[in-house]
Amino acid sequence: MLSTSSKNSRVFALVDCNNFYASCERVFRPDLREAPIVVLSNNDGIVIARSNEAKALGIGMGEPYFKVEGFIRKHGVHVFSSNYTLYGDMSHRVMEMLRQLEPEVEVYSIDEAFMALPAGKKFDLTAHGREIQATVKRCTGIPVSIGFAPTKTLAKLASRIAKKDPALGGVFDLTACDDVDALLAATEVADVWGIGRRSTKKLSTRGIRTVLDLKHANDAWVRKQLTVTGLRTVWELRGIPCIALDDAPAPKKGIVTSKSFGRRVESLAELTEAVATYAARAAEKLRAQGGIAHSLHVFINTNRFKPELPQYSNSVTMTLPEPTASTPVLIRHALLGLNRIYRPGYEFQKAGVMLTDIVPSSQRQGNLFERERGDSGLMRALDRINVRWGRDTVQYAVSGFKREWDFKRLQLSKAYTTRWDQLPVVKASF
DNA sequence: TCTGGGGTCCTAGGACCC
DNA sequence: TCTGGGGTCCTAGGACCC
Numbered sequence: 249m250l251s252t253s254s255k256n257s258r259v260f261a262l263v264d265c266n267n268f269y270a271s272c273e274r275v276f277r278p279d280l281r282e283a284p285i286v287v288l289s290n291n292d293g294i295v296i297a298r299s300n301e302a303k304a305l306g307i308g309m310g311e312p313y314f315k316v317e318g319f320i321r322k323h324g325v326h327v328f329s330s331n332y333t334l335y336g337d338m339s340h341r342v343m344e345m346l347r348q349l350e351p352e353v354e355v356y357s358i359d360e361a362f363m364a365l366p367a368g369k370k371f372d373l374t375a376h377g378r379e380i381q382a383t384v385k386r387c388t389g390i391p392v393s394i395g396f397a398p399t400k401t402l403a404k405l406a407s408r409i410a411k412k413d414p415a416l417g418g419v420f421d422l423t424a425c426d427d428v429d430a431l432l433a434a435t436e437v438a439d440v441w442g443i444g445r446r447s448t449k450k451l452s453t454r455g456i457r458t459v460l461d462l463k464h465a466n467d468a469w470v471r472k473q474l475t476v477t478g479l480r481t482v483w484e485l486r487g488i489p490c491i492a493l494d495d496a497p498a499p500k501k502g503i504v505t506s507k508s509f510g511r512r513v514e515s516l517a518e519l520t521e522a523v524a525t526y527a528a529r530a531a532e533k534l535r536a537q538g539g540i541a542h543s544l545h546v547f548i549n550t551n552r553f554k555p556e557l558p559q560y561s562n563s564v565t566m567t568l569p570e571p572t573a574s575t576p577v578l579i580r581h582a583l584l585g586l587n588r589i590y591r592p593g594y595e596f597q598k599a600g601v602m603l604t605d606i607v608p609s610s611q612r613q614g615n616l617f618e619r620e621r622g623d624s625g626l627m628r629a630l631d632r633i634n635v636r637w638g639r640d641t642v643q644y645a646v647s648g649f650k651r652e653w654d655f656k657r658l659q660l661s662k663a664y665t666t667r668w669d670q671l672p673v674v675k676a677s678f
Numbered sequence: 679t680c681t682g683g684g685g686t687c688c689t690a691g692g693a694c695c696c
Numbered sequence: 697t698c699t700g701g702g703g704t705c706c707t708a709g710g711a712c713c714c
Contacts, residue, residue: 289682296682296714314680330682357685357714444712475688477712504684553681600683655682686713695704 259367259396259423260493262403263346263380265339266391266411266418268359269297272338273328275389276664276672284325288313291508291655292329329657337665341388349380354495362400364493367423377419397422400491401484404441405432405459432460432485442481447474459485499537499606505530506547506600510656513596519548520583521648526601527582528647531575532634534603535627540571540612542605544578546585551597562589571607574623575630578603579644638667 265271269287274280284301288294295311305323307316313327320327339358346353352364365373377394384392395406402422409431410420422428438448440459450473456462463485471479480490505526513519523546534541549561564585572578582601609624633642640647662670 291680291682293681310681312681317680332683360714442712446711475711477688500685502685506683508682551681656680684714687711689708689710691707693704693706696702 257367258489259365259373259398260400260403260489261350261363261365261373261377262356262395262400262407263361263363263384264393264395264407264411265342265359266393267297267299268339268390269328269330269335270299270302271390272335273326273331273661274299275338276661277326280326284323285328286320286325287328287330288659289330290657291510292658293508296330327659329660331657331661331663333663333666334661338388338390341665342384342390342392345384345387346380349383352493352495354493355497362403362493365396367398373421373423374419377421378417381418391418393418395420395422398487399484399489400493401441401481402487405435405439408439409435429460429463432463433458435459437462440481440485442477447478450474499539499608500533501604501606503530503533503541503603503606504600505533506598506602507655508598509596509653511653513653514592514594516587516590516592518648518653519586519590519596519599520646521651522599522653523548523582523586523601524579524644525647525651526599527579528575528644530601530603531573531578531627532631534606535573535631537606538609539606540573540609541568541578541603542571542607543567543603544581544585545602545604546582546589546600547602548586548589548596548599550594554595557595558593560591560594562591564589571605571612573609574627575644576623579646583646 270285273285273287282301283299284305285299286295286302286307287297289296292313294313295307295309295316298307298309302325305319305325307320307325335358343353343355343361346361346363350363350365354362356362365376373396377396381392381394384390393407393411395403395408395410397403397406406420406422410416410418413420422431425431435458437443437451437457437459438445440462443451443462451457451462451465454465454469456465462482465482467479467482470482474481483490507526509522513522527544543565545563545565547561547563550557550559552559566581566585568577568581578601630642634640662672664670664672
């Protein structure tokens with residue numbers, strides 16, 4: 249039921265970029281070094297990242313921008329739309345740096361990485377952590393926090409502690425801690441990796457509130473209530489590694505491209521542009537991982553936050569005749585699907601395309617009656633042009649050119665690191 | 679006026695098989 | 697009144713993550 253690692257002689261580290269998106273913006277705006285900054289989601293909808301100064305002002309994570317806009321203006325908070333081109337590239341730089349410093353790195357998310365280090369060698373992990381921290385900062389400009397512990401779950405907890413306690417300077421080694429249980433007793437169960445809102449509620453009915461309570465919870469009960477995932481978490485809290493380092497992540501099983509619209513969309517014509525755009529984007533991602541998809545799912549829905557308007561949401565799954573990564577084929581089927589589910593008279597808020605049943609393109613089954621021999625050469629050329637000259641340098645006409653429905657990004661910063669025409673300019677005065 | 683996007687893993691239950 | 701047992705595969709939905 250539980251698989252435990254035999255390599256108990258290792259220590260896990262979690263490296264976490266502090267306030268990542270805000271820190272990325274700050275790298276290219278040194279004038280904002282101590283200023284409050286927030287970064288918004290697509291459509292400038294909600295707050296998704298805050299600098300420490302913004303946190304101190306009491307701006308919450310996930311707060312709708314329109315609710316805090318006045319407050320933000322009053323306190324001179326700097327606002328950025330999310331610039332994923334920039335954050336993706338900065339993330340890449342940080343991860344490359346970590347790989348140079350440590351052989352075993354698992355990129356866990358855009359701003360976090362796990363690492364596995366040999367332990368027991370009378371090795372000062374805290375000092376080592378400070379070195380990593382200083383190197384990443386010097387080479388990328390991004391501040392990080394690091395936690396060391398015998399399991400991934402504890403390493404996550406350690407990095408949280410490293411970040412929260414200013415006296416620690418962003419590095420915390422749980423393996424060198426004299427009284428781990430006291431620390432666990434002072435931490436709420438909701439702060440544990442893998443314990444979300446629902447589980448927190450279930451646990452509290454049993455009087456389990458602190459991480460220490462959870463560590464000593466009854467296995468059978470946890471297994472029943474929180475499934476094997478929950479039990480694994482509990483064992484990890486006890487220092488038994490159940491989640492291995494995954495330094496070669498599997499290719500994605502599903503690829504989703506979906507976005508809320510920047511304004512009201514009712515017509516089939518506009519939905520057609522949007523769905524074709526998302527299908528093309530999903531196809532690009534699919535080719536980038538060398539896959540082909542056998543199914544395609546299209547969905548549209550109205551705004552559930554406006555219950556006073558007529559509501560409609562629907563989706564359809566299309567099985568493709570052949571697994572493919574061809575943009576025109578995927579667009580064609582996505583639009584067939586859209587035509588089946590579209591109904592006039594609604595104000596749509598969101599649409600999306602999902603590709604599933606993905607296999608590596610090398611596993612493609614030939615088909616005796618296939619008419620088109622495929623357009624992989626064309627797709628390769630398309631991708632190369634768009635990588636070299638920027639997204640949508642070449643695109644399909646059906647995706648539209650003005651895209652008035654596209655999401656709002658009123659406060660977008662520049663693509664400082666990925667476009668020649670947007671490189672930062674440094675002026676020296678003597 | 680204004681509420682993100684993209685993933686993973688697990689379970690229960692139904693369909694189907696011998 | 698009676699109606700097997702055991703298995704696989706698929707899907708939808710829940711929960712969680714950043």
